[in-house]
Amino acid sequence: MHTADVRALHRLMLVARRLDEEAIALQRQGAIPAYAPSKGQEAAQVGSAAALDPARDFAFPNYRDLGAAVAMGVDLVAYLCTHLNVWHGGLYDAKVSRLAPFNAVVGGPVTHAVGWAMGAKLDDTGGVAISWFGDGASSQGDIHEAMNFAGVYRLPVVFFCQNNGWAISLPTERQVAGGSVAARAAGYGMAGERVDGNDVVAVFEATRRALDRARAGAGPSVIEAMTYRLGPHSTSDDPGRYRALEDERAWLDKDPLARAAATLSAEDVAAAEEHAAEVVARVREGLLTLHERPGEELFIHVYREPTHALLEQQRAWKETAGA
């Protein structure tokens, strides 16, 4: 996508929304042990991910970035199976997908984006790294180390904060000193801007500007997309304990999907719904028929050259398993 195409972006957001709803349903049905809903953040995720160049760029997600996976065309069964607890890190090929396996240490991968960006700069590939993280993650030391490194080396990296208002039960004002993640950019000598995170076109364009700057050698950027987590932090969370229902309702009025849909024809929206329903049915089927993993997998990827002790344990396991 070279320019923001609302119809295409809406289509991606709708897939993310319907898949998110399906994942929650699967969790309620006992098929998925736990899930981190992304409802409300589709514009931030899809808008930024769709702006990437899939041939050159590389993305470092968190656990609430389903929309990014959708926009990047990642195999969604292979992506969602992480939540299914099939394999930490998912079954998709991170290299082909240009999407790193997400991890629950929310600041950690942001430093990886910096390293990857340095590699891309050394190889002069024109590639840019993007890292998504939340307002809660922005408290972690790794985010600050990453921003400082990127600022010092002027690396092609985009720090994309999805400020969804809540770090589980803590509101942004009790999480982010100074009230703004974007404002921190100045302290690290880089461009920073706040964007309406529920406006998919605005997010796409802000990300595109940051990517262009990075490719032109103008260094890293911080984007803070102001959005809202409409659902709970996870399927184990009860937002009623820490926030008012009126607030949720107020944000529901700013639903990024409704906003994008309002600019489209009824036919376009209906076609998008039909497409999303097809994707959801296919992914649901894929998830429910994922075969049990072979026990051998426990051992095979620990090392490239496994240790004798591990091979010995594998052999012993095989004997007890009668495999």
Next chain:
Amino acid sequence: MPEFSLQQALNLALCHACEDDDRVLVFGQDVGVLGGVFRVTDGLQAKFGERRVFDTPLAESGIMGMAVGLAMAGWRPVPEIQFDGFAYPAIDQIVNQVARMHYRSRGVLPMPVTLRLPSFGGIKAPEHHGESLEALFAHVPGLKVVSPSSPSQGYHLLRRAIADPDPVIFLEPKSRYWHREEFDPAAPVPEMPVGTSRVVRPGKHATLVAWGAMVSRCLRAAELAAEDGVELEVLDLRWLKPIDADGLAASVARTRRAVVVHEAPLTAGLGAEVSALVTERCFGELRAPVQRVTGYDVPYPSGALEDEYLPGIDRILTAVQTTLEYRRG
């Protein structure tokens, strides 16, 4: 034959690794212009340029996180963390990230990262500048851990670590940096696969198991014991993960007695692992329980108390005597 200090041998190994593979990157606090506080990276930036050898901001987690990203982009990072105690701020990146990325990506994202870590005590350094982290790292699936005991070992093991496709924690015994030895780095590399130990001194009455700086101390103890007619075998374990269980068992099966010597605190130290391996493999041959001579279960002490803390020759020889005189009750 030329003579090298450990510091020079490691410098040469880094230099040759950079020459042989242009994907090798050396970075860390002060490794560039200064050449490292121990001068292990001396001259490398002048030779290979700021692209290959560069200084980083002083942030250990950032250094290791950057190594992860660089490895993902196909580079071969050789980061340095300036002192062992400063590896603690990078533990998340080392344990949660470096060690697991190959596993969680199902082999798609290998981590050929070699973390160089000036390690252990013996130089009366300030607080946090002398720690023994080997058991901590050896416990982590996905990591390999190695420590050289001499200049020639340092050269070969560092070359091997950098060439290894998996993440390796390379523990440099800083008290041995200035110890010199003759060896020819151009000579064919001796056969020394990952996870192999070496007998530094053969003996028949007991095996002293050690690594890093404790190897030379054990050799000294063996010399003194020999004056009393006690022939001690000294086994340099080298690889602390994977441990050479076969080499260990072969030595103890010959001598029938084992004393393991390490600088780290006793409890849950690597001596416990060595002791368990010896017991599993040599129970029938053993004439005495495995003895451990270690640091104490205290925070690493100030220089004034360091000599009390570190396993001294007397403590090693006392343990030898205990094992030699052991009688079943």
